[in-house]
Amino acid sequence: MTTTANAAALALGDDALVLSHRLGEWAGHAPVLEEEVALANIALDLLGQARVLLSLAGDEDELAYLREERSFRNLQLVEQPGGDFARTIVRQLFFSVYQRLLYGELATGSGPFAALAAKAVKEVAYHVDHAEHWTLRLGDGTEESHRRMSRACEELWRFTGEMFQPVDGLDLDWRALEREWLESVTGVLERATLTVPEGPRSGAWTAGAGRQGVHTEPFGRMLAEMQHLHRSHPGASW
Amino acid sequence: MSSSTDWPLWEVFVRSRRGLSHTHAGSLHAPDAEMALRNARDLYTRRSEGVSIWVVPSTAVTASSPDEKDPFFEPAADKPYRHPTFYEIPDGVKHL
Numbered sequence: 001m002t003t004t005a006n007a008a009a010l011a012l013g014d015d016a017l018v019l020s021h022r023l024g025e026w027a028g029h030a031p032v033l034e035e036e037v038a039l040a041n042i043a044l045d046l047l048g049q050a051r052v053l054l055s056l057a058g059d060e061d062e063l064a065y066l067r068e069e070r071s072f073r074n075l076q077l078v079e080q081p082g083g084d085f086a087r088t089i090v091r092q093l094f095f096s097v098y099q100r101l102l103y104g105e106l107a108t109g110s111g112p113f114a115a116l117a118a119k120a121v122k123e124v125a126y127h128v129d130h131a132e133h134w135t136l137r138l139g140d141g142t143e144e145s146h147r148r149m150s151r152a153c154e155e156l157w158r159f160t161g162e163m164f165q166p167v168d169g170l171d172l173d174w175r176a177l178e179r180e181w182l183e184s185v186t187g188v189l190e191r192a193t194l195t196v197p198e199g200p201r202s203g204a205w206t207a208g209a210g211r212q213g214v215h216t217e218p219f220g221r222m223l224a225e226m227q228h229l230h231r232s233h234p235g236a237s238w
Numbered sequence: 239m240s241s242s243t244d245w246p247l248w249e250v251f252v253r254s255r256r257g258l259s260h261t262h263a264g265s266l267h268a269p270d271a272e273m274a275l276r277n278a279r280d281l282y283t284r285r286s287e288g289v290s291i292w293v294v295p296s297t298a299v300t301a302s303s304p305d306e307k308d309p310f311f312e313p314a315a316d317k318p319y320r321h322p323t324f325y326e327i328p329d330g331v332k333h334l
Contacts, residue, residue, distance in 0.1 A: 032245060032267060033267070034266055034267060034268060034273075034277035034280070034281065035277075037277070037280045037281055038276070038277065038280050041280050041285075126285070129276075130276065133272065133273065133276070137269070137273075
C-alpha cells in the first residue's frame with residue numbers, strides 16, 4: 001500500500017469501526033427486539049468493513065486498540081452519541097447514503113478498495129433502506145416522533161459537510177458525490193415531511209477536522225471504553 | 239415500549255435458495271408488512287441471497303381446532319385403499 005492509500009484505508013476503516021461501536025451500544029436497549037437485531041446486523045457489517053480496511057493499513061487490533069484519539073481519522077458524524085432512536089436513525093441515514101455513493105464509486109474503479117467496495121455496496125444498500133424506512137416512519141409518524149426527527153436532523157446537519165472533504169488516496173469527484181448526497185437525503189427528508197435544515201454544513205460552527213484527528217468530546221470517552229481491556233492487558237491474545 | 243397492539247404478530251415462511259417450498263420459520267412483531275419482511279430477513283435468513291420470504295399477519299391464519307382433532311384427522315386406517323401404498327415409485331422420480 002502506498003502512503004496515501006494507507007491514509008484512505010484508515011479514514012474509511014475508522015468511520016466503519018467507530019460507527020459500529022456506537023451501534024453496538026444499542027444492544028439490549030433498542031425499542032423492540034426486532035430492531036435490536038437490525039442494528040446489531042448493521043454494526044456487524046460495519047465492523048467487517050473496518051476489519052478489512054484496517055488490515056490493509058496494518059494490524060487491525062493494534063490500530064483499533066492502541067491509537068490515541070488524535071490518530072483516529074473518522075468523521076465526527078460517526079462518533080456522535082446515539083442519543084434517542086431518532087438521532088441514531090438520522091446519523092445512519094446521513095452516513096449510509098454517503099457510504100453508498102462512496103463505495104458505489106470505488107467499486108467501479110480499479111484501486112485497492114474496489115474489491116472491498118463491491119462487497120460492501122450490498123450491505124450498505126440495506127443500511128440505506130433501513131434508515132430510509134425509519135426516517136419515513138418517524139418523520140411522518142406522530143407529532144412526537146416528527147419533533148424528535150427534526151431535532152436530530154438539526155443537531156447532526158453541521159457534521160455532514162465534512163464527509164465531502166477529499167481524502168488522500170481516493171480519486172473521486174467529491175463535488176459530484178456531495179450533490180448526489182444532498183439530492184438523496186433531501187428526497188428522503190421531504191418524503192418524511194421533514195424540513196431540510198438550513199444550518200451550515202461547512203465553515204465555522206461545523207465539524208470538519210475528524211479526518212485530521214480532531215474529535216469531539218464524547219469520542220474520548222467512547223475510546224476509553226473500547227480500548228480499556230486491551231490497554232490493561234497489552235499483548236494478550238484472545 | 240410499544241404495546242403488542244401497535245406491533246402485531248406476523249408469521250414468517252421462508253424458502254431457501256435450493257428449497258422447494260416455503261416453510262414456517264417462526265414469528266415476529268412488526269408494525270406492518272414491509273417492516274415484517276425486513277425483520278424476517280435479519281432474524282431468519284441472515285440475508286442469504288436467493289431466498290424468498292412470505293410474511294402473513296397471524297390474525298389471517300385460521301388453524302384447525304384441537305377439539306375437533308378426532309373427526310377431522312382420524313384416518314380410516316382399516317380401509318387400505320385410501321392410502322397410496324401399493325405403488326412402486328420408479329427410480330428417478332424426485333421430490334416425492
